[in-house]
Amino acid sequence: MTKLSIEPVTRVEGHGKVTLSFDDSGKLDKVNFHVVEVRGFEKFLEGRYIEDAPVFTPRICGICQVSHNLASARAVDNVFGVKIPKTADMLRNLMQQASNVHSHALHFGMLASPDLMFPMTDDALKRNVLGVASENMDVVKDAISMRKIGQTIIQKVGGRAIHPVTAVVGGQSKPLTEEERDELLKMSENLVDTAERTLVVGKQLLDGLKEQDLLELGYFESYHMGMVNNGAQDIYEGKIRVVNPEGKIEYEYDPSEYLNYMSEGVRPYSYLKFPYLTEKGPVDGVYRVNTLSRLNVCDRMPTPIAQKYYEEFVKTFGKPAHHPMLFHYARLIELISSAELIRKFLEDDTIVGTDIRVEPTDLVGEGVGCLEAPRGTLVHHFKTDDKGIITDANLVVATVQNNPAMDIGVQKVAEKYIKTPEDAKPHVLNHMEMVIRAYDPCLSCATHTIDGKERMLSMDVYKGGKLIKTL
Template sequence: MLRRVVLDPVTRVEGHGVAEVFLDAAGEVAGARLAIGELRGFERICLGRPVEEMPRLTSRICGMCPAAHHVAAAKALDDLWEVDPSPAARNIRELAMCAQLIQSHLTHFYALALPDLMGQKWPVPERHLFRLMEELGPDLSRYILESRGYAGQLLSQLGGKGIHPEFALAGGVSRTLSTEEMYRVEALARSLVSFARFSLGFFKEQVLAGGNRISPETLGGEETHYLAMLSGDAPHLTEGELVLLDPGGREVERFGEAQYQARLVAEREPWSYAEFFYLTGPGGQRLAVQVGPLARVNAARYWATPLAQEAFAEMLAVLGPKPLRGTMAKHWARLVEALFAAERALELAHDYQPPAVPAPALPAGLPGSGLGVVEAPRGLLFHRYETDTAGLVTAARIITPTAVNQAAISQVMRAAAQQALAHGGEEAELAAEVETAIRSFDPCLSCATHIVRSPMTAVSLKRAGMDGSQGEMEGR
């Protein structure tokens, strides 16, 4: 009989999940899985509503990445009405995506991941945010909180508010920004460049060289393909081709946004409300893919801003050659991306030219369906809507990066558990290592569980003790 170690709930992630590690009679790891037990029905909520409401409605899916859902839905409306936003409108959308990425990545690094990264020398029960703030001291803690707030202020300047912004619509944006407003955006972006550079330096000094037990090679184990959006050979948050890499980091193919949904295969498990997605390869094979910061770093030939390119080269010099793997690589990749996003926001603000019209008049009639793909902080995000002749939504499909990453998360959980046992760790240490591995993906469990399918599976979660006592996770 398999013995289970259960983490209920997994902490320092967005949403509610339960992690299970299965040990065989010899004490070896037989399997691992992350069950997502919350249910949110956003795709059903969209049905019957006017399609132009989708950007505003779907931004409510998540409080951590609302701008990503907002812009993805707006891109789907662009496609549905067959209208092209002006360059200035596209730049405002990209600016908002940059602000969102900075806010999300730095929140994850300091509040969710850093207790793991700096806390390896602490007892497991002390690896939490309050212990971390004691270690950092009040002045540094205050600086981090204030600086992170600049990204929220930047998003508020662009979208009307820092959470659930309301600026993107079919064919463009709701309003132009004045010169004075762009000066404010530019000042905020400049402060964020400084904070992102500080964060990279802090990571290298306090984490990589800080005597922590997590080395750059550990907590890897994922043997997945990688998928990212590139403009040419550099990552882009809102426009480009989708680039598929094999587990060895070699480019397999490039394809357009329109092929993404057709290539994804969804599977259901009775123990989770989240769907599991696999990509159909060029030969028809089913591929486990990973999206997000590590996929973007592995796919990129270069970064389109100078400081981010310098940080990227330094990262490769330490962790390379590509493909990079492991927990440290994911965290380092987020900080490189935060620097890129801050630099790019500064460029966009400096070069901004207000459009004559924020958004064009929409043509009569509806083509019937539209899709939009963006690079959300956690990876590729897909929105697709179909409408009737009255413009009401008849079908909605939202595929989130956490759902796509499910297979990779399971692989890394298993590898982390094996590593903990190899180091002679007890079950508490095993659980801590598994949680660290899960958090390295920055999963958004609320985003992943927006769907209800019929017949619906009810998931019953009953906690098993950390001593391996028998619990249940049943689908019925």
């Protein structure tokens, strides 16, 4: 038996690899995507005060830190049974849209564009952001510009750009001042135009993929999941909708009911779990989340310019669209939508209100927080004792939910292009990575301890040289 490995998979957040196994006759036997890191944040949270969860969870990831912060904050609000004030809600939504801008701009400009510009090159030294800059410097400059705006908004609203701290139980701990609002309005005045310009470039690059018969990379049909608010795409709040491979609505439910619809399995070659729709089973119940899935499940976009491109997208590719490469296109439509919403929120005087927090009075003891992280549906679920100490934490992270799809995707590419080890040319192996990168996986977010025979992890915590806890 012969094995080939792509290690590490580059231009993703975290550490992963792909292995190709060939039988004794030299024929391709199996292909798997492995995640080779483990972190265990769910265990870290046990024994902590519930109010600390929104501070701890952003440490899971420095890219989708806001989504973890806000999902935890919403779960904590529900643990205490509080409804936050309108201004606090708007501030959180503003921060969520800014996070979407920073993440989508980073992914397209730095991680995805090399694949779209140089899909057939064997020269890995060209297939990177420096190669992109040599071809089209504006792509890189625009990405940096948009990311800066997103991060600045997060810093002003959240107190920190990387690990925000202002979302607390009952609302926000800090208002947005008039001066800060004016600064952000001025900084973001060209944001929508920049996002629209980026989408035009992305469409041209995807047209190039289609001409090279690469738009089909990793294609398979599946269920899709995403959040909708009265039918509109919404990354901040709403109900979870699932459509089947033909586009028919299969389920639509409140996020607090997620355990009735989602299950997880394990496989011995990866630290990532393999989620599926409970009723459909682990084989037929594979579903996807992220930008393309959000466009597949919604009836419309929440903003006018994004709606125009959404209609064009549906007219061109149909609905639902199943091509992994179209996650890039959907990501750029969302980039415009979030840019439009940022302007809308900043122009509303409610955003600088000072009624931003209510004091909690009750302890319900259990709460679920759900929103759409840049990479897909994110659920934080906490249980506490009567003192508000976390007794159980469950994090259902976007990348975990796309793990089966990435595994299937690399298999599809290998089956099409690789029959023997000699077929595994550098650009062909990169096609497998292209499928993974289309999902924009955040592997640090997705990895957590798996109990059972497949994977075991324990961690000893010492203080002053003495063992104080085993996780």
